[in-house]
Amino acid sequence: MSRLFPMPYHSLMLFTVWILLNGFAAGNLLLAVFFAIGIPVLVAPLCPKEPVANQPLKVIIYFLRLLVDIVKSNFDVALRILQSNRTLKPGMIAYHLELQGDLPLTILSSTISLTPGTLSADFSKNKSILYVHVLHLDDEQAIIDNIKNRYELPLKEIFKC
Amino acid sequence: MLEIICSILLIIGGIFILLGSYSMVKLPDFYTRLHGPTKASTLGVGSVIIAAIVFSASNGGVSLKELIILLFLFITAPVAAHMLAKAALHIQVKQRKDSVNDKLFEQAKQQKDRQE
């Protein structure tokens, strides 16, 4: 099983992408399956085993939440930008991580970067701190809580770490 | 109907893309400017893409393949931003004088494991 699907999520992604690209037809299905299985096997040596996220539902919820946040924060950052620079209070915060594992951390940092107004600048050496740059930093703690509750904890659940 | 949605989406997209680039010109220091493009890449391009989907729906065959672009962007854009921030910290790009937690920039550069 794991030799056939070294990366199940990838296989899924590849399958869907192929179908999206070529439309839904018998020949395409066959090819999609072929690639979904073939490519991961081909690149397996280059991709170490990924931690399995075994709550698909939570994943979807997380994703939707992310989308909503993006839209929301987009608008207020937009307003922020239209005001004068003087009112702006940019700053850096050091976010102490509980989350571990490369993939989860990557997802977290990408999430942070994707939502306008915050930007994951760098990790500390042992990945215990994530330095986050904030466009408008009036309430540091609020932002930290926000990140922790909305993203980090859910990710912890998803990846069981 | 679909046309109207499409048009609205296009306008939103346009505005946000413009905002992104505008902020990149306007904002005071590199780190703040770095926030700009995220808008372009997320909501801006996002709504344009959805507009495209809606449009394709409006003349019959709905094709979702534009979503793939969105997927790609969502995967890659943060990395670019992250790398840029990292690089900026490394080459000690000056942040604005009155930035909050000024010293943290230095720590971030050295990737300190605990904050003093």
Next chain:
Amino acid sequence: MKLFLLCFLPIIGVIVPILAKGFGRSQIAFFTALLPSVSLALLFSEMFAVFDGAVISHQIAWVSSLGLNLSLRLDGLAFLFATLILGIGLLVILYARYYLSERDNMSRFYSYLILFMAAMLGVVLSGNLIQMWFFWEMTSISSFLLISFWNHKSEARKGARLALTVTGFGGLCLLAGVILIGETVGSYELDVVLNAGDLIRTSSYYPQILILVLLGAFTKSAQFPFHFWLPHAMAAPTPVSAYLHSATMVKAGVFLLARLYPALSGTDMWFVLVTTTGLMTLLYGAYTAVFQHDLKGLLAYSTISHLGLITLLFGLNRDMAAVAAVFHIINHATFKASLFMGAGIIDHESGSRDMRKLNGLYRYMPITATLAMVAAAAMAGVPLLNGFLSKEMFFAEVLEQRTIGAISWLIPVLATVGAALSVAYSLRFIHDVFFNGEPRDLPKTPHEPPRYMRVPVEVLVAICLLVGAFPAFTIGALLNSAGQATINNAVPEFSLAIWHGFNIPLLMSFIAIVGGVLIYMSRKHLFRFQASFQTINASEIFDKVIHQIQCGAQKVIGWIDNGSYQRSAFILAAFALLMLAIPISKISEPLERLAHTNVEIPVIVGCILLILGSIATVLVSHQRIIALAMLSLVGLVVSIAFNYYSAPDLALTQVLVEVVAVILLLLTLYFFPQTTPSSTTGPAGFARDILLASTIGAVIGTVCLLMLTYHSESVSQFYIDNAKTGGGGTNVVNVILVDFRGFDTMGEILVLGIAALGIYKLIARMRLSIRTRDAQGRLWSEDKHPMILSVVSQSLLPLALLISAYIFLRGHNLPGGGFIAGLITAVAMILQYFAHGVSWVIARNKIVYQSLIVSGLMIALLTGMAPLFWGYPFLTTWFDYFTLPVIGKFELTSALVFDLGVYLTVVGSTMLILSNLGKLTTNQRLKVKER
């Protein structure tokens, strides 16, 4: 046929001595002599025919377009010279046997000698002018070899080079002259040319022809002012001097005068040029000869002066004079050759040639002395010897000529002076060497030479005596036929009697002899007088001149080609601009009217971006990293432009190439200074370059505008019509690439492959220092592989592969194809390299990129070759549609296989380049086994 044998036996003879190497010296000499003797026999077998005035000739067509035939022609003149060449040649072979020492490589000497003999025979027997030139040059080459026979001696090397240069120059002039003659007459055959004298003399090219031919003749015959090589040719072994530089080769020049006498002579120009030259040479040679201390030097200058005499005779435009000249050729050959051999014997047996040391040798070598004295007397023109007869004829002829009117008396007077001088140096030769006290500190005590070494001298002296005593009987027939051949006409009546009664010529001879004796008496004063001039050494001057010229040339070359790339590039660009300027300057209607006027914002924006990007790249080019950023802007705009102008394939390619290029340039930049040093070109050069570049830009822009506003109907419609039906694809561009013009693509991937190999080759030997700090002196960040980048790149790889598969499969029908797919794969792979590092990838990825390239190229090539086996041309494609139950209708095409080859090659090459480049800084760095 006999003629060919006669001429070519010696040519074969060249190898005989080399084959005979193993044998003893005498045997070698014997074998060498065989073939020439046979030739001589053959020659004499034709004697009577020739004396009857017959012209034996034989031709074989050779290079028709050049008018060059193998054409031999034996008439009196040729017979005379052939006899001299073979006869004296044989004597010289015998003489050389004893002259050369054990140390000398005898067989080499002999083969050179025979080579010369063959060449000389060729010259005199040629019936075709170009063929004559052919052998003429051969004589120069062989004399070069012979003079430089002792090439460990510096003067031998110098003398050889000098002789070759002068005679070679003459030879080239002669070639030009000959071709001019041929083009004027319409044939190079001697028979034709000799009878076309009037045509030549009246042709507009006559002056050029005459000057060129005379240059050839004069240089060869050491006529003033080209005489200077001859004395230095005396560095050659004496047999050579005797053979080449008295009897034969130097005679080639006068032979040419004789040969072309009917064709060229008879004009005032001929008279002036030839006579003057001859006269000056006669006097100069004779005068200088008097003051030589070296025996051979004296003989050399006397040779010069006698050649001058002969030339002078030819110049007089009188048939009888020509005959006299021929006569003197014979006489001079005999006595001068014997004198040289005598000198050689003296040198050989006494170890010196310096007349100040050599004295009173008569007591040591009476026989040789006697022989030498007889020969010298002949040279001086003493009665009862052959020299006297021709001298008399000479006097008679100079008295006869009237061409220069009132001052005609000048020539006889000067001739007498010359004769007197020749008497003087002959006297000196005799008295100074054989009498005049005791020898002074000679290396060895002189004695008679070995018996057979003297034989050649004896033979020649005998001839001198015989001819002198019984001219009509001995030489009459030969001279007659030779003279007839020379003037191409019946010889005027002449008598070869010794005694013509008291007449002016006799008086002149008498004056000459008396004057000569007087001159010799007063030599003390003359030498003192002469010593007041410093002697000039021609070969040193020659060396200096040549050296000067070479230094000058080196300067010029160094000045033109200073090894600067910038100069070459500037010239190239300027040349291109010049070429474009010619047609562009012809544009009549103003360009505004050419331009369409509709406004498209996208285009305007794009152009603004492009212009900004380009100019910015130039402005910041000294800050290299920034320049790269600017450049990638340009690349982006270009790809968008391709998209906008409905070329999706190009857009895709451009985007990908852009990415790869940026990676490549960044990899390169790591090893380079981050900023360009202030350029070596000064402000002037800068302005110059800016001017040139902007002008080129303007012109190219104009041409572009012309193109855009002009529309020729092109072949493209064919592609659009046949893409689906003939190529089996709907993406016309791709069908063109893999089918209509698949050959281009074949070549293109080959270029890519070769580039990869070449780069591998370049990297293999590369040693570069690795920088530990950046330009601002900051240490590099410790975080080698940022975590996010690694993770994302991993998850991107499968996606990228999927996309490239997608692009590859649809390429034939929609934008895409093997090349683009290959680039996508490559870029994704590269991403792994710089996200995880080389060692990480190498540990996990076992693909050998070189074999990717090889297999790619192989697949492409074999796909191209497959149709050959069905009798179709290279790269003919095949496609068909199939239907399977589940999948439905689909197409299979050979173009896809070809495209696969493209894909593999692209992946392989790109990876080979980038990965090896990346490895440079790692311990994985490529090490090539030096075989």
Next chain:
Amino acid sequence: MEIWFSVAVGVATACGVFLMLRAHTFTLVLGLTLLSYAVNLFLFASGGLTTDSAAILGDKAINSDPLPQALVLTAIVIGFAMTAFACIQAMRARSESGHDHVDGKEQRDISTKTETP
């Protein structure tokens, strides 16, 4: 519109040529890249500029010229190969001569002294 395009191509060419006339290899590589962009656009333009008619057989009529596109594609590939080679050649030259001047500065007449490895 053609005038804009032409001007852009002209400027790009000028810049590329100017950089190709410099003396330092890296600058030359930059120039080469820029010049090949310009040249590709030029070659592309030889078929005329048409929007919204990609050379894909389908419902739309094709009035763009596919041939120059194919030529440009070949040109791009070859140009890429050349650029790559030029880069590495520049590096090698630098590693041999110690600096990135194209003539290797002080050394002038190459033919006089050639060492074999």
Next chain:
Amino acid sequence: MLALSLQFAMVCIFVSLLLNAWRLIIGPETTDRILAVDTMYVNSVALIILFGIYTQSDVYFEAAALIALLGFISTAAFCKFLLRGDIIE
């Protein structure tokens, strides 16, 4: 209506591109310039999609997809260069 909004969006993007170019040229930091280029890549993705809508054809889709997928690589490479000098090690 649609055409109008389409043109509006396009104009927005053109203006953004020009703004980006402005940032690219004035800098001041190297990272600023790199950011500018990166943003232009993203914007051009949107632009190409708009072309697609405008011309009602999807032959331009791949270009957009590729830029979205691989455009960041050059940005990353630039950053890696600034961070480590040697981008493949």
Next chain:
Amino acid sequence: MLLDHLAILPIITPMLLGIVLLFARLHENMNSQRVIAICGQAIGLLIAIVLLRTVIMQGPIVYQLGNWQQPYGIALYVDQVSALLVLLTSLVAFCAQIYSCAGDDKQGIFFHPLMMFQVAGICGAFLTADIFNLFVFFEILLMASYSLMIHGGGKNRVLANSHYLFLNLLGSSIFLIALGTIYAAFGTLSYADLLLKAQNIEGTQLLLAQAGIFLLFVVFALKSAMLPLHLWLAKTYSATSAPVAALFAILTKVGLYCLWRIHGVVFGSGTEPLSAPIMEWLSPLALLTIALAVVGILGSKTLRQLASYLIIASVGSLLLIIAQHNAQASAAGFYYLIHSTLAGCAMFLFAGIVVRLRPKAQDRFVSTRALPSAGLLSFIFLVMAIAMIGLPPLSGFIGKALLLKATFGSSWMMTSWALILLSSLVTLIAASRTTSHLFWKASGDAAETDKVHNLELIPLYVIAFLLLCLVVFANDVEGFTQSAAQQLHQFPLPQMLNLKGGQ
């Protein structure tokens, strides 16, 4: 079956062999590489001979690649001229290949494959009848030459290569611009179609056409090292390794061939040829080239530099021939071309030997200790010098004479003759100097350590023999070049354009 595809074989055979030589196992093992390479070149030679024979027997061949009819597909066009040049290429390559096996090929990797690709490129350039395909083959041969150029490494080679590379990159860009312009003007790329369309054009089309044609002239001038674009040649050729330089002896001929074929015929026929304004420049440029070569021959400090300038001299002479623009002259030109190419090749190979035998002094004109087997070497040199100077009995003198005849009565006749003869004279001076410096004047006896390798001598013997044959069979050769020239100057349009492709 292969005989129907004879035209393509000179291109794909070396390609195939080059690729085969790259197979990992092979390119580990030097000996097998050498065997394959030499056999490959031998096969190439054979093919070239058969091709030439076929062309002579059955007239020109038009080979339509991909079975697409002219002018839509790419076609190869083989007439006696291109066949001759292919044969020359194979000959030179064969000699160089053999020579290289004496050890030069071990001084770096990929030598033999690159040689193969180089040959493929050159042959392609000679055979193709499509102007863009010509560009592609130019790039192939250039790429291969860049890579071969630095074979063996060393500072000067690499630096010389920089010069050569960047200059030619500029050249390639010019080539592309020219192609764009020409396509815009004619809307076609096939020689035949271009020739057809070039007959009656005016207005903008004329301007465009001429712009393109003139730019093309620049490209070919650069390739053939015509003054003032000669600067790269001496530098490059005298820096690189002997076998490569020897192969390069044919490289300049590519440019000349293109001028001959394209500017001389494709754009050079009709009442008022498009290339006429340029061809008027050709004579003076050619004469200047010879003049420069004369100075260079006198001023050269090394044997290889001398050889390079001799090449330039021959280029000048051939340009002069091309400028005459008539079949008679071309015939002479072809003879001279054969001779000069072979002689030049030999010169470089010989220089290679000298360089190897004199590790310190190399081929500089300074006397050192005597060379091993100096007698033999000096004899060989004498032979080549005789060929180069144009003295009998080797083919040089016929070439010289033909040159003189060909330029007889032309405008510039006197200058041409003077320069042609002068170049011979200075060659003679230089050669005699060389002989005396390199072989005669010696300080101390020869070192016993290294001696002349037979593989190095064989090519020289072969070439010397061929040069002799050129004289002995001069009439036949001349007859051939005559008909070749005839063919060159009458391009068989109908034959090419009326062929129907299979599709």
